Each structure stands twice: as structure tokens, then as C-alpha cells.
Amino acid sequence: MPRLSTLSNPTGLVDLDKLRISVLIDESNKRLAFSLARLDLTDLTLPSGLNVVVIARRGNAEERVDLGPVASWNKGFVHLTELGNEGTWSFRVLLVKPGSSMLAAAAENIRPEGQGDSSSFIALEPADLGQRPWEIRVLEQEGRAVLYFNKDIYHSSGEAEADKFFIGMILPEAARQLAAWIARNPGALADPSWEAFRGWLELHGITEEPDEDNVDAQDEWCATVVNAFCERFQFATLLSEARAKGVEE
DSSP: OOOOOGGGOOSSOEEOOGGGEEEEEEOGGGOOEEEEEEEOOTTOOOOSSOEEEEEEEETTEEEEEEEEEGGGOOOSOEEOSSOOSSSOEEEEEEEEOTTOOOEEEEEEEEOOTTTTSSOTTEEEEEEOOTTOOEEEEEEGGGTEEEEEEETTTOSSHHHHHHOHHHHHHHHHHHHHHHHHHHHHSTTGGGSGGGHHHHHHHHHTTOOSOOOTTOHHHHHHHHHHHHHHHHHHHTHHHHHHHHHHHHHHO
């Protein structure tokens, strides 16, 4: 199918602010997938009956996915079959009338949440933390967590992401705290805002929710989540390689 272009509708096109959109990616087990986790159309004047179309790009390849009506678009993870494993991720989000090439709204060059760090569900942001090196906060309404790092230690997310020791030693604990929060809040995964995270769990074979009445079972569930997270990113291997490189230098 031909690529939809913003030039198809030179007048009346609504430019969607990137801050209204959150895209998550999953590259585990060599199976590429993405989720349009958030699309905030509050206060926008748009025609009725629009569908959400996402163009996923990586390197020189791209793939078009129709996620359905804006009122109930597919927030789960969608597998991508036409993209390779090399290149930088970017996404276009388009709102179109079904069966038409005319665009009603579009956002260009959307970068995935957590791009460059080790998890789409744990974003990295700088903060003034005094003597605390980091802290994690669960954003219940957004269905994700943010790892705030001390801005006096790292001046940008990119600088923090590049430090293998920071990533390898901190993110597993951040994942544990996120899993523990879910376990302490029975029914949290049933909320639509957590649909993308629920999809991530299912991709890793975690289909059961934590037992709200059994603390031991909750702890076991948390351990399963953290193990899946660490296996995906091979944190122990990453740290061993970083230490070996440091000794050699």
C-alpha cells in the first residue's frame, strides 16, 4: 500500500504535538513490536470517524499499521515484520478517514519512550535530588514509571544511558519496584492505561496477574517479572563486559 503523505492534505491538517504521544517498543527475542500507548486528542477539533495509522521506521525500512478508530485504537503491542534490526527508530502518527488518503492530523519523527535506554516502560529524566543518586516514581495514570537521575551526576538522559554501570545496576531495581507496585495494587493491570505494560508482560510469557491475597505469591510474581526483564537486557553480561574493559584500560 502506498505511503500516506502529509502533502495529501495541504490545508486543514492538524499538527499533533509530540508531547501528546507515547510510543513504546519491544525488541526482545528478535521480535520487533511497538505500542502506541498514549494519544491525547483533548481540546483538538477533528472530524469524526478517524482511524489511527502508524508508520514505523527503522533505518531505510518502514511499515504501515492501522490501529483502528481513535476512540478505541489498539494499545497493545503490534509485531513488525518488515523492519530490520539496524538503524534508528522513528514513528509517524496519522489520523485518517478509512478508505481515504486525506489526512486530518499528523505527527512526524516521534521517538520511542526510553529510546537508547534499557526499557520502554522505565523512562529516564533528570531531577534535582540533592545527595540521592536516583529515585523511581510510578505514573499511575500513564501506565509507566520514570527513573529520575541526579542532574548533578548526569547532565542528560543520553549521558546516563551511556553509563553501563548506572544502567546495569539501577534498572533491575527499578523494574523490581515497578513490579512490586503492581502487586500492591490489585487490579491495576485491568486499567486501560496499563494495557501496553500488560502486553509487554504477555510477550515474555507472564500471563497471570499477581495474587492480591498471597504475599508470597506476589513476591514470586515480582521475581518472575524482574528475571524476564534482566534476561532480556543481559545486565550481568553487560556489567561483566564493562568491568573487563575497565581493567584492560
